[in-house]
Amino acid sequence: MSKAFAPTAAKPGVITANDLREGHNLWMCEDGWTADPAQATLFEDEAIADLALLKAVGQSHLVVGPYIVEARRGPNGPEPTHFREAFRQRGPSNYFHGIQTLKQPTQQTEARNV
Amino acid sequence: MFDVRPVETDYVRHRAAQFRAQVDRRLDGSLTEDEFRPLRLMNGVYLQLHAYMLRVAIPYGTISPDQMRMLAHLAETYDKGYGHWTTRQNIQFNWPRLVDIPDMLDKLASVGMHAIQTSGNTIRNVTTDAFAGAAADEWMDPRPYAELLRSWSTDHAEFQFLPRKFKIAISGAQRDRALVAAHDIGLRLIQKDGRTGFEVWVGGGLGRTPMLGKVIRDFLPEADLLAYIEAIIATYNLSGRRDNKYKARIKITVHERGLEVFKAEVEEEFANRRRDFHGADREALAIFRDRFAAPAFRNAATDGFEAERVKNGAFRSWTDTNLHPHKIEGYASVIVTFKTHGETPGDASADQMRLLADLADRYGHADLRVSHDQNVVLPHVHKSDLPAVYAALQKAGLAVANAGLTSDIIACPGMDYCTLATARSIPIAQDIATHFKEAGLEDEIGKLNIRISGCINACGHHHLGHIGILGLDRAGVENYQITLGGDGYDIPAIGERAGAGFPAEEVVPAIDRLLRAYLDLRADASERFIDAYRRLGPAPFKAALYPEPAHA
Numbered sequence: 001m002s003k004a005f006a007p008t009a010a011k012p013g014v015i016t017a018n019d020l021r022e023g024h025n026l027w028m029c030e031d032g033w034t035a036d037p038a039q040a041t042l043f044e045d046e047a048i049a050d051l052a053l054l055k056a057v058g059q060s061h062l063v064v065g066p067y068i069v070e071a072r073r074g075p076n077g078p079e080p081t082h083f084r085e086a087f088r089q090r091g092p093s094n095y096f097h098g099i100q101t102l103k104q105p106t107q108q109t110e111a112r113n114v
Numbered sequence: 115m116f117d118v119r120p121v122e123t124d125y126v127r128h129r130a131a132q133f134r135a136q137v138d139r140r141l142d143g144s145l146t147e148d149e150f151r152p153l154r155l156m157n158g159v160y161l162q163l164h165a166y167m168l169r170v171a172i173p174y175g176t177i178s179p180d181q182m183r184m185l186a187h188l189a190e191t192y193d194k195g196y197g198h199w200t201t202r203q204n205i206q207f208n209w210p211r212l213v214d215i216p217d218m219l220d221k222l223a224s225v226g227m228h229a230i231q232t233s234g235n236t237i238r239n240v241t242t243d244a245f246a247g248a249a250a251d252e253w254m255d256p257r258p259y260a261e262l263l264r265s266w267s268t269d270h271a272e273f274q275f276l277p278r279k280f281k282i283a284i285s286g287a288q289r290d291r292a293l294v295a296a297h298d299i300g301l302r303l304i305q306k307d308g309r310t311g312f313e314v315w316v317g318g319g320l321g322r323t324p325m326l327g328k329v330i331r332d333f334l335p336e337a338d339l340l341a342y343i344e345a346i347i348a349t350y351n352l353s354g355r356r357d358n359k360y361k362a363r364i365k366i367t368v369h370e371r372g373l374e375v376f377k378a379e380v381e382e383e384f385a386n387r388r389r390d391f392h393g394a395d396r397e398a399l400a401i402f403r404d405r406f407a408a409p410a411f412r413n414a415a416t417d418g419f420e421a422e423r424v425k426n427g428a429f430r431s432w433t434d435t436n437l438h439p440h441k442i443e444g445y446a447s448v449i450v451t452f453k454t455h456g457e458t459p460g461d462a463s464a465d466q467m468r469l470l471a472d473l474a475d476r477y478g479h480a481d482l483r484v485s486h487d488q489n490v491v492l493p494h495v496h497k498s499d500l501p502a503v504y505a506a507l508q509k510a511g512l513a514v515a516n517a518g519l520t521s522d523i524i525a526c527p528g529m530d531y532c533t534l535a536t537a538r539s540i541p542i543a544q545d546i547a548t549h550f551k552e553a554g555l556e557d558e559i560g561k562l563n564i565r566i567s568g569c570i571n572a573c574g575h576h577h578l579g580h581i582g583i584l585g586l587d588r589a590g591v592e593n594y595q596i597t598l599g600g601d602g603y604d605i606p607a608i609g610e611r612a613g614a615g616f617p618a619e620e621v622v623p624a625i626d627r628l629l630r631a632y633l634d635l636r637a638d639a640s641e642r643f644i645d646a647y648r649r650l651g652p653a654p655f656k657a658a659l660y661p662e663p664a665h666a
Contacts, residue, residue: 021141022211023165041315042442052365082590087538088163092530093539094458097209098164107566 005061005068007081013049014078015056016088017066025099026063027078028056030079033063035102045067058080061107122265124233125505126223133157134216139618141213156236156274159227163533168207168215168407169232170222174242174260175203175484179471180593182482184225186467192218194402197451197461199469201282201524201573203241204232208531230268234438237267237347241283243291244485247406248447248493249441254310256286258402259339265398266340266440273347277354280347281319293486294318295326295606296578298364299346302484303336312335315378316346317368320572324367324608330374330380340395346383349376396504409479409494411442419497429504431557432515440494448492448503449485449517455547458540459525460488469510477503486575487524520556520564520629521547524575528568528585536584537548537592542566542621549622550629559629561642565600578602578645581625582609592618596625598655599647612656624659631658638659 007013014037015028021043026033027040034040041051049068056066071078080086091098133153140150151194155159158169170185177185181655182544185205193207193215197573200206210218222228231238237560240263247255263282273280277507285292286303294300300315312334318327318552322334331438334342350364353371361370368376423430429529438447450470452460462470470490474482484492507513526532528539543566550556565579569586575584593615600609629643636646 011626018161018165021213023209025164060147061141064147084163084587085591087529091164092540093538094530094544095194108340 005070007043007049007068007070008046009044011045011070012042012073012078013068014042014071015049015058015066015068016051016085017063018041020060020062020064028052028066035099037080037099038074040071040078042071042073042078116464117453123226125269126226126228126230127159127220129228130216130219130223133219135585136214137212155214155233157219157231159212160233161533162208162531163535164531165209165528166212166215167531168210168218168229169200170205170207170227170229171232171239172484173264174240174246174257175244175486176246176257177482177484179226179482181225181227182467182471183473184221184227186464186471188218188221189462189467190464194447196461196463198527199462199484199490200457201486201488201526201575201658202239203244203484203486204239205484206527208527210275213244228286231417233279234274235278235280236268236274237263237276237280238266240267241281241292241297241486243285243287244483244489244491245291245438245447245455245493246286246483247408247481248438248445249287249291250438251289251440252287252441253305254286255408256284256303257406257436258303258399259301259303259336260284261402261405262340262395262399263343265402266344266395267585268474273351276347277356277367278359280350280361280364282343282475290603290606293575293578293602293606296320296575296602297327299343301339301440302429302568304333312336314340314342314346317365317373318365318379319365320575320577321363322360322570323363323366324572324577325369326606326608327365328368330373330377338384341388341391342380342384345380345387348387349379349383353379382409387535409481411445411479411494412496413434414444414496414498415496416444419500422501426501428513429501432504432513433500435515435519436517438491442494444498445481445494445496447498448495450490450492450507450512451488451514451517451522452512453516453522453547454511454514455516455521455551456544459523459543462490466510466512469512470507473503473506485521486523489522492663516556518561518563520550520562523564523566524579525566526568526574528566528574532568532573534571536570536587536595537568537586538618539566539568539574539583539585542583542594542618544623545622549626553626555629558633558639560639561645562629563600563644564604564625570657575602576600577608578606580642580647581607581628582623586615588615594618594621596621596628596659597645598652601644605648610652612652612659614660625665627658627661628655631655 091100284301285298302313303664314331315327316330359376371423478492479494525539529535566583567574567576595615598607
């Protein structure tokens with residue numbers, strides 16, 4: 001668990017982690033965790049985000065290394081503000097691998113309610 | 115105290131079974147991630163930017179065809195069909211699922227391979243010259259000693275929690291191709307007064323504080339190797355800093371305490387430890403020498419090789435660049451570069467791995483090496499077989515004549531994969547290679563080492579590049595610093611920063627200006643970039659990188 005970023009209404013954030021069994025990137029959403037970053041919950045309040053992060057840490061049987069990171073509100077959902085997160089949301093630039101290959105952008109992992 | 119494991123495969127299988135149980139306990143919630151992390155790292159399992167990564171050890175880069183086929187099988191079955199040769203002669207799989215890794219380790223164990231000590235603050239893979247046992251300028255094969263060090267350091271109880279990771283390199287040739295000066299301990303096999311021994315270097319390393327090592331012993335009798343190495347690491351284990359991760363490598367210990375103080379402590383420790391070595395290491399070394407006995411070289415004509423060179427220009431070009439002189443007449447070492455222009459440096463597909471295994475079986479005395487510059491070497495190929503080897507490589511897209519040239523770039527995975535990275539490396543390498551091919555300048559430029567790292571940890575050895583490129587995050591934008599004058603080989607040197615960094619899209623134009631300036635400045639075509647840089651100093655090269663803005 002790392003908490004380097006405190007979201008506010010002006011600088012909101014999302015919670016992201018990796019799937020414990022598979023390793024791929026996940027974002028916390030309303031129903032649990034999603035592999036589609038556009039479906040991620042956008043946190044605008046530090047206290048609420050902290051609570052959600054604590055819950056994420058409590059789900060260590062599902063996810064690894066959850067953290068809050070800055071995001072901005074985009075037309076289709078949260079968007080990354082830093083290139084590192086942009087790469088995590090897309091996949092590597094040398095092959096068409098990773099998140100970018102997901103055919104159904106709204107695909108969610110099985111019920112993993114927070 | 116050193117002991118030889120009689121059936122090491124059993125040990126590797128045991129460790130794989132142990133890890134399977136650890137993964138099970140992690141998945142069923144018995145272990146937290148904080149408890150599990152050190153266990154997975156001890157087995158080479160990292161969590162990277164997009165997925166888990168498994169780093170598999172290839173001790174001193176030596177791998178058999180069957181082991182290579184197993185890597186191909188793993189790449190196809192558990193990854194995305196490829197693996198990545200690392201700068202420490204290992205292989206990384208970028209996409210395994212945690213739930214599959216125990217099966218991968220079982221399969222690796224079936225061919226005597228593992229991922230033990232490919233991570234963590236332990237003694238890592240011992241590295242050496244990719245041409246060991248083959249090079250014309252080698253006077254002793256270092257691999258029996260490398261194997262002795264590997265065997266001794268594996269699961270060495272005292273050295274499982276060092277202040278920081280620990281890397282040993284060993285070289286047995288006149289030209290140091292193992293980067294001895296850039297390792298925590300570097301060993302050069304030498305002879306003095308008819309005796310075999312080592313010149314022992316200590317405290318070298320790259321990363322955020324690059325330093326070349328210092329000679330701590332100018333002659334160590336070879337019989338004392340383990341006792342002395344153990345004394346160095348035991349001294350470091352106690353005096354190395356554990357309060358600050360960035361000051362924890364032995365280079366800082368030696369630098370802060372001073373070589374003489376450190377050496378005195380080592381010598382005292384050595385005197386004590388030496389008494390505990392009763393000859394098991396000598397017996398083991400004798401076994402390892404047999405294991406690394408030279409293959410049954412054959413004596414045959416090389417007319418076909420010469421004739422093919424005359425009639426096939428592409429073959430001639432490839433043999434000009436991608437062969438390394440062999441100690442046996444009629445033989446050569448073949449460098450198979452994984453640096454096809456526009457491709458990812460060091461990535462090998464499963465089919466390519468199988469081809470290399472087949473070629474090694476058929477033409478290469480069943481021997482393969484992974485080199486620190488992310489290529490693969492067939493160390494022993496008779497020249498009469500080279501046309502057939504070339505034809506097979508060409509069919510697989512692996513006969514690119516660029517060993518040691520501009521496009522033979524070392525590049526770490528960078529921010530395309532690595533969680534530590536601050537910028538990408540791979541696209542920069544791809545763009546440079548493609549640009550100079552399209553410009554038709556690669557052959558004219560000649561020998562050049564470009565090294566790219568995606569962060570200051572320097573896995574891409576940028577400090578040792580004639581041209582080094584370091585990717586950084588500058589206010590949320592990828593930015594690349596250029597260093598000049600580094601060298602890992604003939605005259606080890608840490609490159610010097612040329613000036614302000616460049617945004618990604620300006621790196622290729624900057625390198626283009628730099629190399630065109632070199633072509634204008636060099637004395638003649640035989641003067642390499644690094645030689646011209648040493649002769650002229652940095653000024654004209656910096657001027658090319660940072661031209662004066664035109665005034666209106």
